Amino acid sequence: MTTLPAVRVWEYYATILRRTWKTEVVLGLLQPLVFLLGMGLGVGSLVNSRQSSVDALGGVPYVSFLAPGLLATTAMIVGAFESTYPVMAGFKWQGFFEAMAATRLSPMQIVRGMFLWLATRIGIFVAGVGVVLALFPDTRSWGLLLAVPVAVLCGLSFATVIASYAAVCQYDASFNYVQRFIITPLFLFGGAFYPIESLPVALRPIAWITPLWHGVELCRGFSLHTMGFTTALGHFAVIVAYIVVGIAICRRLFIRRLYR
Amino acid sequence: MSDGEAVIEARALVKRFGDFEAVKGVDFRIERGESFGFLGPNGAGKSSTMRMIGCVSPASGGDLRIFGLDPTAHGSRIRARMGVVPQQDNLDSELTVLENLVVYGRYFDIPRSECKARAAELLDFVQLTDRANSRVEPLSGGMKRRVTIARSLINRPELLLLDEPTTGLDPQARHILWDRLYRLKQQGVTLVLTTHYMDEAEQLCDRLVVMDGGRIVAEGSPRQLIERHSSREVLELRFAAGTNADQTTVLAGLGDRQEVLPDRVLIYAVDGEEVLGEVHRRGVPHESALVRRSSLEDVFLRLTGRSLVE
Numbered sequence: 001m002t003t004l005p006a007v008r009v010w011e012y013y014a015t016i017l018r019r020t021w022k023t024e025v026v027l028g029l030l031q032p033l034v035f036l037l038g039m040g041l042g043v044g045s046l047v048n049s050r051q052s053s054v055d056a057l058g059g060v061p062y063v064s065f066l067a068p069g070l071l072a073t074t075a076m077i078v079g080a081f082e083s084t085y086p087v088m089a090g091f092k093w094q095g096f097f098e099a100m101a102a103t104r105l106s107p108m109q110i111v112r113g114m115f116l117w118l119a120t121r122i123g124i125f126v127a128g129v130g131v132v133l134a135l136f137p138d139t140r141s142w143g144l145l146l147a148v149p150v151a152v153l154c155g156l157s158f159a160t161v162i163a164s165y166a167a168v169c170q171y172d173a174s175f176n177y178v179q180r181f182i183i184t185p186l187f188l189f190g191g192a193f194y195p196i197e198s199l200p201v202a203l204r205p206i207a208w209i210t211p212l213w214h215g216v217e218l219c220r221g222f223s224l225h226t227m228g229f230t231t232a233l234g235h236f237a238v239i240v241a242y243i244v245v246g247i248a249i250c251r252r253l254f255i256r257r258l259y260r
Numbered sequence: 261m262s263d264g265e266a267v268i269e270a271r272a273l274v275k276r277f278g279d280f281e282a283v284k285g286v287d288f289r290i291e292r293g294e295s296f297g298f299l300g301p302n303g304a305g306k307s308s309t310m311r312m313i314g315c316v317s318p319a320s321g322g323d324l325r326i327f328g329l330d331p332t333a334h335g336s337r338i339r340a341r342m343g344v345v346p347q348q349d350n351l352d353s354e355l356t357v358l359e360n361l362v363v364y365g366r367y368f369d370i371p372r373s374e375c376k377a378r379a380a381e382l383l384d385f386v387q388l389t390d391r392a393n394s395r396v397e398p399l400s401g402g403m404k405r406r407v408t409i410a411r412s413l414i415n416r417p418e419l420l421l422l423d424e425p426t427t428g429l430d431p432q433a434r435h436i437l438w439d440r441l442y443r444l445k446q447q448g449v450t451l452v453l454t455t456h457y458m459d460e461a462e463q464l465c466d467r468l469v470v471m472d473g474g475r476i477v478a479e480g481s482p483r484q485l486i487e488r489h490s491s492r493e494v495l496e497l498r499f500a501a502g503t504n505a506d507q508t509t510v511l512a513g514l515g516d517r518q519e520v521l522p523d524r525v526l527i528y529a530v531d532g533e534e535v536l537g538e539v540h541r542r543g544v545p546h547e548s549a550l551v552r553r554s555s556l557e558d559v560f561l562r563l564t565g566r567s568l569v570e
């Protein structure tokens with residue numbers, strides 16, 4: 001019986017998670033709950049009291065508009081974080097990539113295994129958000145069943161790019177740039193909290209060319225049942241393109257770093 | 261040279277990092293069942309050579325075959341058949357000793373249950389059975405090294421690469437390791453190791469090459485090297501601080517050859533006691549005198565003009 005190499009790399013990470021999963025599950029549920037209550041109740045009461053705002057959101061309560069975006073932003077934040085320090089640990093602090101490279105695993109198998117793990121990691125947190133959203137009538141939807149896996153792909157698209165960056169970084173201070181110049185701006189300008197049509201035209205391309213907005217649109221479209229097939233396909237294509245190209249680049253950079 | 265089956269064959273092997281040439285065209289041939297050493301000081305190019313053999317570093321020039329295969333085309337196939345103990349331990353400090361071995365065995369696609377069985381066997385072999393379920397983090401350096409060696413054996417390798425297996429360990433830990441490595445050799449595993457300890461090289465290696473500045477400067481068994489490049493015995497004389505250099509005239513003509521080191525003067529001779537007698541006859545005042553057999557350290561000094569361990 002042989003097991004897929006990527007799965008065997010994944011097992012390494014899973015062995016570590018076996019120790020810490022309980023706290024992670026609690027965190028994964030608590031965070032979205034707090035966020036949803038805070039934003040939904042606080043900002044929601046402001047937004048819902050203005051008819052023009054409600055119209056701009058497509059006639060749904062603010063919390064229904066916001067909630068699906070939370071799937072995508074959570075995926076982005078987890079995907080980005082997990083592909084910074086934990087990836088550098090594999091090169092520098094723990095050296096597990098170096099250990100893997102000395103075995104019969106190939107670079108591509110190591111990279112695939114890492115992304116399989118990152119997808120799992122993102123999936124755990126996104127599923128947590130999904131569970132929280134299913135608790136409330138305003139955010140509950142069958143569309144969540146599609147939105148959750150799509151959000152995972154959205155998070156993975158960030159992971160492939162940022163893990164590639166981590167593979168060339170020598171010092172963890174470099175990760176501050178990721179937070180400041182990618183994650184925080186996208187969190188704010190990626191369409192999660194308001195339709196990007198509310199942004200000045202000059203700022204909208206930020207949303208178009210990065211994967212978050214496409215993920216937000218897909219999650220929202222599925223949850224609110226407002227997405228056409230071709231539009232969905234377009235958004236999906238952008239995310240998949242990021243993943244495919246990202247993995248190819250990541251493989252090259254891993255080879256450069258590990259097989260000096 | 262003998263005509264046994266070559267496990268590793270290198271011709272004019274070169275490793276460059278940018279403009280810097282770390283390995284400057286080395287040739288060696290290692291046979292099945294042999295215990296082969298790279299002896300040299302820091303920066304000699306030992307690790308660079310080992311990493312090329314380990315198929316984790318592409319050669320910049322020359323030709324390298326391992327198990328008759330080309331590392332650039334068959335890295336994964338070659339690595340499947342060997343075990344690696346890198347210069348720096350890269351065990352996972354968050355995992356237990358046992359988990360480290362099992363996870364590593366899985367990289368070779370060994371079934372989980374088999375990994376566990378082998379891990380238990382190997383931990384017994386390196387005398388760490390009682391630590392199987394403790395985390396790696398608090399273990400001593402010697403214990404971590406033994407875990408790394410156990411881990412490197414999980415795929416039952418035909419060839420084991422050990423990069424400075426005992427550097428930084430206390431004498432007792434080193435002797436435990438030497439004993440385990442000796443047993444592996446008896447089991448027929450081909451051992452390739454690097455070291456800058458001459459006693460380690462003398463203990464473990466059937467044959468070795470002396471490396472310096474990216475080049476191989478001598479090759480042979482420890483005994484051959486000593487016979488070829490040194491005399492049988494050495495007289496070590498210590499003088500009052502700072503007066504070593506002044507002794508050259510009074511010591512002139514003694515022994516086959518002399519080396520003036522910062523802390524002592526070495527006189528190479530077939531019979532050290534005889535030279536010591538002559539030193540007494542000449543009435544040369546010295547603080548201490550010691551006659552010993554020539555070692556690889558002396559070979560190294562002869563070949564490079566420097567001591568092995570500064």
Ligand SMILES: Nc1ncnc2c1ncn2[C@@H]1O[C@H](COP(=O)(O)OP(=O)(O)O)[C@@H](O)[C@H]1O
Pocket residue numbers: 260277280282300301302303304305306307308309
């Ligand atoms: N990745 C690298 N990049 C640049 N120089 C390196 C690299 N690895 C080793 N070197 C240089 O190559 C030389 C040989 O190093 P190494 O093979 O580690 O020697 P040894 O193991 O004998 O101490 C040293 O001068 C070292 O600084």
Ligand SMILES: [Mg+2]
Pocket residue numbers: 306307308347423424
């Ligand atoms: Mg070295």
